[in-house]
Amino acid sequence: MEKVLMKGNEIIGEAAIRSGCKLFFGYPITPSTEVIEYLSAQFPKVGGTVVQAEDEIGAINMCYGAACTGNRVMTASSSPGVSLKQEGLSYSAAVGLPMVVVNVNRCGPGLGGLGPAQSDYFQSTKGGGHGDYRLIVLAPSKAQELYDYTMEAFDLADKYRNPVLILSDGFLGQTMEPVVLKERPEAPAFDRSWVVDGAKGREKRVLASYSLTNEIGEANNLKWEAKYKHIQEQEQRWEEFHTEDAEYLLVSYGTTGRICKSTVLNARAKGIKLGLIRPITLWPYPEKAFIPYKEKVKGIVTVELNTGQMIEDVKLAVECKVPVHLYRRQGGMLPTEDEILDFVENKFNLSAVEEV
Amino acid sequence: MMDKVILAGFGGQGVMFLGKVLAYAGMSSDLELCWIPSYGPEMRGGTANCSVILSDEEINSPVIAYADAAIVLNKPAYDKFAPRVKPGGVLVVNSSLAKLDNVRDDITIVEIPATDMANELGNTSIANMVCLGALLPSLKLVDLAKVEKAMGKLTKKKPELLETNINAIKKGISFVNC
Numbered sequence: 001m002e003k004v005l006m007k008g009n010e011i012i013g014e015a016a017i018r019s020g021c022k023l024f025f026g027y028p029i030t031p032s033t034e035v036i037e038y039l040s041a042q043f044p045k046v047g048g049t050v051v052q053a054e055d056e057i058g059a060i061n062m063c064y065g066a067a068c069t070g071n072r073v074m075t076a077s078s079s080p081g082v083s084l085k086q087e088g089l090s091y092s093a094a095v096g097l098p099m100v101v102v103n104v105n106r107c108g109p110g111l112g113g114l115g116p117a118q119s120d121y122f123q124s125t126k127g128g129g130h131g132d133y134r135l136i137v138l139a140p141s142k143a144q145e146l147y148d149y150t151m152e153a154f155d156l157a158d159k160y161r162n163p164v165l166i167l168s169d170g171f172l173g174q175t176m177e178p179v180v181l182k183e184r185p186e187a188p189a190f191d192r193s194w195v196v197d198g199a200k201g202r203e204k205r206v207l208a209s210y211s212l213t214n215e216i217g218e219a220n221n222l223k224w225e226a227k228y229k230h231i232q233e234q235e236q237r238w239e240e241f242h243t244e245d246a247e248y249l250l251v252s253y254g255t256t257g258r259i260c261k262s263t264v265l266n267a268r269a270k271g272i273k274l275g276l277i278r279p280i281t282l283w284p285y286p287e288k289a290f291i292p293y294k295e296k297v298k299g300i301v302t303v304e305l306n307t308g309q310m311i312e313d314v315k316l317a318v319e320c321k322v323p324v325h326l327y328r329r330q331g332g333m334l335p336t337e338d339e340i341l342d343f344v345e346n347k348f349n350l351s352a353v354e355e356v
Numbered sequence: 357m358m359d360k361v362i363l364a365g366f367g368g369q370g371v372m373f374l375g376k377v378l379a380y381a382g383m384s385s386d387l388e389l390c391w392i393p394s395y396g397p398e399m400r401g402g403t404a405n406c407s408v409i410l411s412d413e414e415i416n417s418p419v420i421a422y423a424d425a426a427i428v429l430n431k432p433a434y435d436k437f438a439p440r441v442k443p444g445g446v447l448v449v450n451s452s453l454a455k456l457d458n459v460r461d462d463i464t465i466v467e468i469p470a471t472d473m474a475n476e477l478g479n480t481s482i483a484n485m486v487c488l489g490a491l492l493p494s495l496k497l498v499d500l501a502k503v504e505k506a507m508g509k510l511t512k513k514k515p516e517l518l519e520t521n522i523n524a525i526k527k528g529i530s531f532v533n534c
Contacts, residue, residue: 005383005391031395114395175418176391178383255418262417336421 002181008146009034009173012076012102012166013042015150018184021072021100022048025062027055027081031114031170032104035076056081060088060101067097068207070195072154076102078170079120080111082128089163090129093224094209096194098157100150101135102166104173107305107332115332116171116255121309124167125283132221134228136164136235137282139253143177149280151184158190160231167282169305171255171334237280238289242268246275248348249293251314252303253279255334260303262337263344272350274341282310287317294318299348303340304328357412359495360420364405364437365429365450370484373510374427375406377488380506381498382410390418403432410497425494427487429470430454446494448487466490468531474524482524489528500529 006014013035016024024043026036040050053059059075066073077085082103092099103124107117122128124137136156138149146168153164196205211217239257242264243249252260257278267274275297277289300322302311308326315324327343329335345351361378365371375391382389388411394404407420422442428434431454441447443462452471459465468490470483492500504522511517 003383005379005389170395171392171418174393174395176379177415178389259417259419265416334419336419337417338421 001183003178004181005176005178006143007034007174007176008143008168009076009104010038011143011146011179012150012168013038014181015147016074016100016154017042017046017048018181019072019151019154020184021074021154022046023063023066023071023073024048024050024075025053025059025066025073026050026075026077027053027059029056029078029081031106031173032076032078032081032102032168034173035102035104056084057088060085060092063099063101064088064092064097067092067099068095068196070192070197072098072100072158074100074102076104078104079106079108079117082120082123086123086129089135090127090131090133091209092163093129093133093135094131095207096161096224097163097207098154098161099163100153100157100166101163102150102168105167105169107330113332114170116169116305116334117330117332118167118169118254118256118305118309119330120167121282121304121306124165125285125313133224134162134231134283136160136162136231136284137167138164138237139167139257139280139282140172141254141258141278142172143175143179146172147179148182151182155185155187156235158187160227161191161194162227162231167254169255170332232284235281236284236286236288238286239276239278239280240289241276241278243275243277243293245273246293247273247298248275248344248350249297249300250274250276250303250340250344251279251300251310252276253282253310254305256303256305259335259337260340263340266337266341267344272345274344279310285313285317287313290314290317294321297322300324301327301340301344301347303335305330305334357496358415359408359410359425359497360423361408361410361491361495362405362420362423362426362437362440363407364403364426364433365484366433367404369404369429370481371404371429372406374484374488375408376510377485377503377506378408378410378498380509381502382408384505384509385498385502387412387497388415390415392418403436405433405437410495412497425491427484427491428454429484429487446491448490450483450487452483464494466532468528470528473527473531477520477524477527479520479524482520485521485524486528486531489525489530490532492525492529493532500525
């Protein structure tokens with residue numbers, strides 16, 4: 001299989017092409033711009049189309065329209081741009097439109113900065129727009145996962161008729177790493193009986209989210225709720241790293257999830273039994289990952305690039321049976337593996353272990 | 357085994373390209389690697405830096421707290437990154453553009469008049485390649501052969517640069533070897 005060296009943002013574009021996506025609507029914003037740039041150059045070669053919309057609101061609504069026709073569609077942006085897309089995402093979720101949305105997270109709030117951050121965790125996982133909906137959210141931690149998860153995102157979107165968000169950051173987007181361009185996995189034939197593609201000779205279909213009566217409104221909400229529960233049951237994903245005999249756990253995703261692996265190895269070299277749970281799906285949150293450990297470990301540290309957002313889900317997952325602490329950097333700064341280890345040692349009084 | 361390398365200088369001195377040469381040299385020998393550029397407003401401030409990690413095993417943390425080696429092409433880059441080389445590491449300084457102060461004695465400093473040497477070769481913009489040559493003998497995972505292979509790919513569109521760059525690298529290598 002072909003191995004290439006590409007920027008993270010470009011890899012997302014390449015994965016979209018190889019997933020059979022031929023439509024991209026977007027508006028450029030650093031640090032996500034290479035996605036639209038790459039696709040603008042590459043899509044025409046495979047019969048695909050990129051439209052640079054008038055703004056992010058236009059782009060997400062073009063995605064809505066294209067998704068209604070049953071075509072694979074993608075958009076990409078960064079935090080303030082993704083905020084502008086929230087109304088369109090709510091509408092897309094409400095009628096069950098498959099689409100892949102990439103957020104190359106910059107640090108906020110407001111216009112913010114361009115460094116890596118995870119400040120959009122709440123927005124991504126708790127329904128960033130109005131109404132009670134969920135996005136499936138995937139959190140890659142390196143270039144190969146940007147490729148693999150983007151491919152998977154299209155299948156998940158089709159399978160559940162739901163928008164899927166890929167939560168990346170500027171560091172992942174700008175870094176080049178080798179990536180194996182795996183073939184697209186064999187996807188099952190997805191149900192297309194809802195697609196609006198011309199009603200000649202059949203009954204017309206309507207894709208709209210307005211409910212005229214409260215009874216119909218509730219019936220719709222119950223339908224979506226059942227779908228979300230099914231996704232929560234079926235699609236929780238995570239990676240475990242040295243967890244088996246762990247006395248302490250780090251929980252971290254994306255770029256920091258990867259840094260934490262070095263922290264774990266350094267801790268083990270010092271005799272500290274540290275492990276890592278790296279959530280891959282941020283929604284559904286991988287609560288199942290914590291079941292074997294919530295009665296067993298002495299403490300947990302979530303490592304985040306925000307003021308502590310995922311920590312709430314970790315506390316829920318362990319039902320507050322384990323002390324959960326936060327180590328964080330913000331504003332575009334990344335922690336080193338040693339800074340994280342210092343925090344763990346101090347928090348749990350472990351420096352003594354070293355001297356034994 | 358790992359080489360964590362920081363590369364820094366003015367915008368236009370070929371810092372990113374320097375990093376790409378190392379990255380593609382790693383790619384050609386199937387190493388794990390990360391090429392991490394400065395981006396956004398950092399790039400507009402006149403300084404450029406880029407880091408490259410080469411490894412024969414999986415790279416977990418891509419954050420370089422302290423580098424095994426660094427190339428600094430001017431004085432501001434020296435001031436910023438000399439403290440970021442780990443004790444025992446190697447720092448290649450373009451001494452044509454950086455007169456040293458606060459010299460550390462716990463690292464190996466290679467002072468090489470790279471811009472002057474590049475001018476002698478008739479192309480001031482290959483000072484970066486001269487410095488790369490000066491660093492190469494200190495790297496664990498790439499050597500001249502691998503760099504030549506990478507350069508072949510990187511200069512495909514401008515083949516005349518292949519020889520120019522390789523000559524500059526060789527000058528750098530012989531500077532440190534004698």
